[in-house]
Amino acid sequence: MLAMxxxxxxxNTDLTHLRxxxxxxxxxxxxxxVRYISNHSTGKMGYALAEVLAERGAHVTLVSGPTQxxxxxxxxxxxxxKTAAQMYTACLHYFPTATLTILAAAVADYTPGxxxxxxxxxxxxxxxxxxxxxxxxxxxxxxQKRDDQxxxxxxxxxxxxLANAQAKLIGKNLDLIVLNSLNDIGAAFGHDTxxxxxxxxxxxxxxxxxxxxxxxxxxxxxxxxxxxxxxxPHS
Amino acid sequence: MLAMxxxxxxxNTDLTHLRxxxxxxxxxxxxxxVRYISNHSTGKMGYALAEVLAERGAHVTLVSGPTQxxxxxxxxxxxxxKTAAQMYTACLHYFPTATLTILAAAVADYTPGxxxxxxxxxxxxxxxxxxxxxxxxxxxxxxQKRDDQxxxxxxxxxxxxLANAQAKLIGKNLDLIVLNSLNDIGAAFGHDTxxxxxxxxxxxxxxxxxxxxxxxxxxxxxxxxxxxxxxxPHS
Numbered sequence: 001m002l003a004m005x006x007x008x009x010x011x012n013t014d015l016t017h018l019r020x021x022x023x024x025x026x027x028x029x030x031x032x033x034v035r036y037i038s039n040h041s042t043g044k045m046g047y048a049l050a051e052v053l054a055e056r057g058a059h060v061t062l063v064s065g066p067t068q069x070x071x072x073x074x075x076x077x078x079x080x081x082k083t084a085a086q087m088y089t090a091c092l093h094y095f096p097t098a099t100l101t102i103l104a105a106a107v108a109d110y111t112p113g114x115x116x117x118x119x120x121x122x123x124x125x126x127x128x129x130x131x132x133x134x135x136x137x138x139x140x141x142x143x144q145k146r147d148d149q150x151x152x153x154x155x156x157x158x159x160x161x162l163a164n165a166q167a168k169l170i171g172k173n174l175d176l177i178v179l180n181s182l183n184d185i186g187a188a189f190g191h192d193t194x195x196x197x198x199x200x201x202x203x204x205x206x207x208x209x210x211x212x213x214x215x216x217x218x219x220x221x222x223x224x225x226x227x228x229x230x231x232x233p234h235s
Numbered sequence: 236m237l238a239m240x241x242x243x244x245x246x247n248t249d250l251t252h253l254r255x256x257x258x259x260x261x262x263x264x265x266x267x268x269v270r271y272i273s274n275h276s277t278g279k280m281g282y283a284l285a286e287v288l289a290e291r292g293a294h295v296t297l298v299s300g301p302t303q304x305x306x307x308x309x310x311x312x313x314x315x316x317k318t319a320a321q322m323y324t325a326c327l328h329y330f331p332t333a334t335l336t337i338l339a340a341a342v343a344d345y346t347p348g349x350x351x352x353x354x355x356x357x358x359x360x361x362x363x364x365x366x367x368x369x370x371x372x373x374x375x376x377x378x379q380k381r382d383d384q385x386x387x388x389x390x391x392x393x394x395x396x397l398a399n400a401q402a403k404l405i406g407k408n409l410d411l412i413v414l415n416s417l418n419d420i421g422a423a424f425g426h427d428t429x430x431x432x433x434x435x436x437x438x439x440x441x442x443x444x445x446x447x448x449x450x451x452x453x454x455x456x457x458x459x460x461x462x463x464x465x466x467x468p469h470s
Contacts, residue, residue: 033393033417034341034424035274037266068303106269110362118393119417122368127345129364133357156269158353182268182354189269 014225016057021091021098022050023105023137025065027084031129032116040189041106043067045154045213049102050076052217056225061098063090065105084108084134095141095149099231100224102152103138104178106189110134142173147232152176152224158183165199175201175227178220186210198223249460251292256326256333257285258340258372260300262319266364267351275424276341278302280389280448284337285311287452291460296333298325300340319343319369330376334466335459337387338373339413341424345369377408382467387411387459393418400434410436410462413455421445433458 024046028036047069050062054075062071063079065087071078079094081087084107095101110131120127138153145151153174155165161181169177179197180187187195187210195210198220208219259281263271282304285297289310297306298314300322306313314329316322319342330336345366355362373388380386388409390400396416404412414432415422422430422445430445433455443454 031272034391035272035343037270037272039270108270109357113361119391122344125368126348127366127368129366131362131364133360133362156354158268 013057015053015221018053018058018100018228019098020053020058020060021063021094021101022046022053022060023063023065023087023091023103023107024050025067025069026106027065027087027108028082029084029108029111029134030115031112032118032120034119037108037110037112037131038066039106039108041065041067042190043069043105044190044192045194045216046102046104047071048213048217049104049220052214052221056221058100061094063087063094063105065107084111084137088135088137088140091137091141095144099148100150100152100228101141102220102224103141104154106154106156107137108134136172138168138172138174145173150175150224150228150231152178152220154178154180156180156182156189162197162199162205165197169199169201176224196220200227248292250288250456253288253293253335253463254333255288255293255295256298256329256336257281257288257295258298258300258322258326258338258342259285260302260304261341262300262322262343263317264319264343264346264369265350266347267353267355269354272343272345272347272366273301274341274343276300276302277425278304278340279425279427280429280451281337281339282306283448283452284339284455287449287456291456293335296329298322298329298340300342319346319372323370323372323375326372326376330379334383335385335387335463336376337455337459338376339389341389341391342372343369371407373403373407373409380408385410385459385463385466387413387455389413389415391415391417391424397432397434397440400432404434404436411459431455435462 025043026039026041028038030036050060053060054073060076079090111134113130113132151174155168157164165177165179177199186193194213194216197207260278261274261276263273265271285295288295289308295311314325346369348365348367386409390403392399400412400414412434421428429448429451432442
């Protein structure tokens with residue numbers, strides 16, 4: 001993999017000393033000690049980003065929900081979390097010192113309002129689960145973002161993809177949003193490949209073809225790297 | 236593993252020609268194309284049972300929910316399912332020809348009444364999920380069980396463990412129930428060890444110590460094997 005990569009791509013350490021906060025994977029929201037709500041994110045896209053960023057010299061703090069993946073690069077520090085609330089707490093801790101933040105995790109939007117401390121026993125024919133909104137991590141970090149920070153979000157959409165993604169980009173104060181469409185074959189959850197559209201804050205839109213997630217990670221990092229030079233220095 | 240095993244336990248092929256239906260792992264119940272409800276079962280206990288049964292000569296049909304596990308023994312045929320409904324369909328298919336059925340899967344009791352075909356977008360501060368009961372696989376198979384069939388269930392309880400497990404044993408027409416307590420440290424979900432209590436239809440109760448799940452599998456199979464000789468021949 002490394003050999004192949006270095007054949008076709010010059011070894012690039014353009015991100016040396018860059019501090020990155022990166023989230024990946026799903027979250028798990030407990031219903032009771034046994035049951036939970038989760039989603040089909042495997043973390044592959046986020047972990048590919050972590051590796052590419054580290055290989056290019058960045059120091060990456062990877063805040064990861066439960067996945068089957070592991071990292072091998074010494075430039076990646078992993079913080080394991082389970083719930084959306086834990087992921088938010090970890091992000092708050094690392095965000096102020098990160099020049100680049102990439103929110104690739106599929107965070108639960110809703111979590112059970114109360115968690116049963118004993119396994120819920122079967123009773124009636126129906127069960128009503130009352131869910132409450134989790135904290136919107138991207139929106140909260142977006143409110144704190146300084147001019148010397150750059151933030152990338154992900155959008156997974158099933159319809160009105162472009163319009164929904166653009167609304168998210170502005171609403172959460174992101175600099176770049178990576179749009180995954182569930183309508184694209186071979187893209188997003190569970191696949192080793194992905195097909196993304198990058199939408200910049202300044203309006204530019206780049207649609208890429210279906211690629212290996214590692215190649216997609218390089219595409220994303222290339223576009224981010226070109227933008228980082230425009231950041232205001234930290235006052 | 237095999238070498239260790241044969242040192243301490245004579246090679247036993249007491250189950251040659253026995254046809255076994257075995258379920259393992261969790262189920263995943265879709266909320267929408269992205270989100271689902273599941274549970275913390277890893278499938279380790281069920282897969283350990285499959286291996287031990289196959290090594291002892293049985294032909295095992297393993298109906299498995301989504302797990303990270305694989306099987307290597309040629310005596311194990313794997314049927315992959317995702318939902319409780321799919322697991323029930325698979326069980327109905329294999330049950331009539333199985334002399335021994337072991338239901339070790341952690342099947343969802345409730346599933347969303349309607350599955351959204353598009354990703355549910357964030358709207359209000361709360362979201363109400365209406366869940367409906369899934370088919371009770373053990374109870375349905377118990378109704379069909381013939382005198383030449385033996386059926387084992389599992390109970391995972393957090394309180395009134397013994398009474399709840401005994402009620403399940405009778406209510407579902409099982410011959411043996413394996414009780415896991417969530418109150419035991421190192422037992423049940425996610426662990427490599429387990430601590431079980433076996434409750435027989437005829438009243439006997441055996442409480443075992445904390446052991447490797449493979450050793451627990453042998454304990455269960457030993458007790459079942461001793462009972463199979465009492466079955467009525469298929470008329």
